[in-house]
Each structure stands twice: as C-alpha cells, then as structure tokens.
Amino acid sequence: MSEISTHPIQERLPIALLLATNSGFVDAYTFQYHGERFASLQTGNIIQAGISLARGQFNYASSFLLPILFFLLGAAFNNVIKHQFKARKLSTQQHSLIIEIIGISLVVFIRTQISSTVFITLLSFFLAIQLDAFPKVQGLPFTSVMSTGNLRNVGANLITYFYTKNRTALQNASLFSLIILAFLFGAFVSALLSTYLKHFTLLGSSVILITIFGLLFDYSKK
Numbered sequence: 001m002s003e004i005s006t007h008p009i010q011e012r013l014p015i016a017l018l019l020a021t022n023s024g025f026v027d028a029y030t031f032q033y034h035g036e037r038f039a040s041l042q043t044g045n046i047i048q049a050g051i052s053l054a055r056g057q058f059n060y061a062s063s064f065l066l067p068i069l070f071f072l073l074g075a076a077f078n079n080v081i082k083h084q085f086k087a088r089k090l091s092t093q094q095h096s097l098i099i100e101i102i103g104i105s106l107v108v109f110i111r112t113q114i115s116s117t118v119f120i121t122l123l124s125f126f127l128a129i130q131l132d133a134f135p136k137v138q139g140l141p142f143t144s145v146m147s148t149g150n151l152r153n154v155g156a157n158l159i160t161y162f163y164t165k166n167r168t169a170l171q172n173a174s175l176f177s178l179i180i181l182a183f184l185f186g187a188f189v190s191a192l193l194s195t196y197l198k199h200f201t202l203l204g205s206s207v208i209l210i211t212i213f214g215l216l217f218d219y220s221k222k
C-alpha cells in the first residue's frame with residue numbers, strides 16, 4: 001500500500017521533512033543572532049538555568065527559565081487549539097500552523113522592540129506548538145524540533161535490522177535519517193541566507209510553514 005492510502009496526511013514524510021527543515025532553520029538563525037542560543041532545544045536551557053542558579057545569578061537564570069516555561073505553555077496552548085478549533089475546512093494542524101506563521105512573522109518585525117530573551121522565549125512558544133501538533137511520521141513517534149530522539153531511532157532500528165533482518169526496521173532507520181538530514185539542511189540554508197537577508201532570514205521559516213499549510217489540504221478526500 002502507498003503511504004498516501006495508509007497514513008494521515010499530517011504524518012506523511014514530506015510534511016515531516018519540511019517540519020524538521022523549519023526547526024533547523026530557526027535554530028540556526030537564533031544561534032547566529034541571539035547569543036548562540038536555540039529556541040527549541042530546552043535541555044540546554046535547563047542545564048544553563050541550573051548552573052546560573054547554583055552561581056547565584058538569578059537574573060541570568062531567568063533568561064533560560066522563561067523559554068522553558070513558554071515551551072511548556074506552547075504545548076498546552078496547542079491542546080487548546082485541538083479542543084476549540086474542530087477540523088472542518090481546515091485541520092487542527094492547519095490551525096496550529098496559522099498561529100505559528102503569524103507568530104514567527106510578527107516576532108521578526110518587532111525584534112527591535114524586544115530583548116533577545118523575549119525573542120527566544122516567543123519562538124520557543126511557537127515551536128512547541130509545532131512539536132505538539134505533529135507528533136508522528138508514518139505512524140511512528142518523532143520530534144520535529146530536535147534530533148536527539150530521531151538519532152536514537154536510527155541507532156535502535158539499525159541494530160534491530162542487524163539481528164532480525166526485518167526490512168521494516170531498515171526502512172524506519174532510513175526514515176529517521178532523512179529527518180535528521182532535513183534538520184541539517186534547514187540549518188545550512190538559514191546560515192547561507194543570513195549572509196544576505198540578515199535578521200529578515202527568519203521570514204524563511206514562515207515560507208516553509210506556509211508550504212506545509214498548503215500541503216495539508218488532503219486532495220485525496222475530494
């Protein structure tokens with residue numbers, strides 16, 4: 001059976017690849033322009049918050065705690081979207097993307113009026129919405145805003161294939177490898193574009209998300 005007939009449109013590979021590309025794109029941007037920090041990778045924020053608290057640097061710690069809090073709120077907010085916006089003409093994922101597109105675009109244009117911490121915090125909120133809206137690819141759990149879990153899936157599936165020769169495990173390893181490469185590609189493109197577009201590079205994220213929004217119209221149902 002083809003992927004189109006066996007998986008919901010929001011779980012298809014092209015969508016997952018674009019989502020990962022977007023995350024790599026955004027994090028490469030924040031790394032370059034906002035003190036080598038990431039909007040989506042909260043483990044680093046947790047570690048740096050702990051170090052800062054241990055040193056008594058409470059104000060500095062807050063700059064890491066805020067993105068963590070808003071990442072949590074973003075995931076919670078996406079569940080509000082699921083309950084408040086029932087899928088009719090637009091899917092729940094498309095409603096989530098609308099919020100993310102508007103939010104990221106707005107952040108670009110108000111960047112000079114807000115601090116770097118607020119900038120990162122807002123992006124963390126919107127990327128958490130993305131993470132919660134798209135939890136699976138081809139029926140498998142995956143993360144679209146970081147690569148650690150996807151790397152684990154590649155290693156686990158390769159070993160499973162080595163011992164069992166189960167081709168599904170090999171296919172899954174290939175699937176997650178592509179997603180990791182998409183994340184890398186997004187970071188690469190973001191770094192290249194930043195040479196020319198500077199701070200407006202982040203609008204490229206909105207372009208990627210608009211593309212995903214369009215692809216989510218399930219024409220197979222018409």
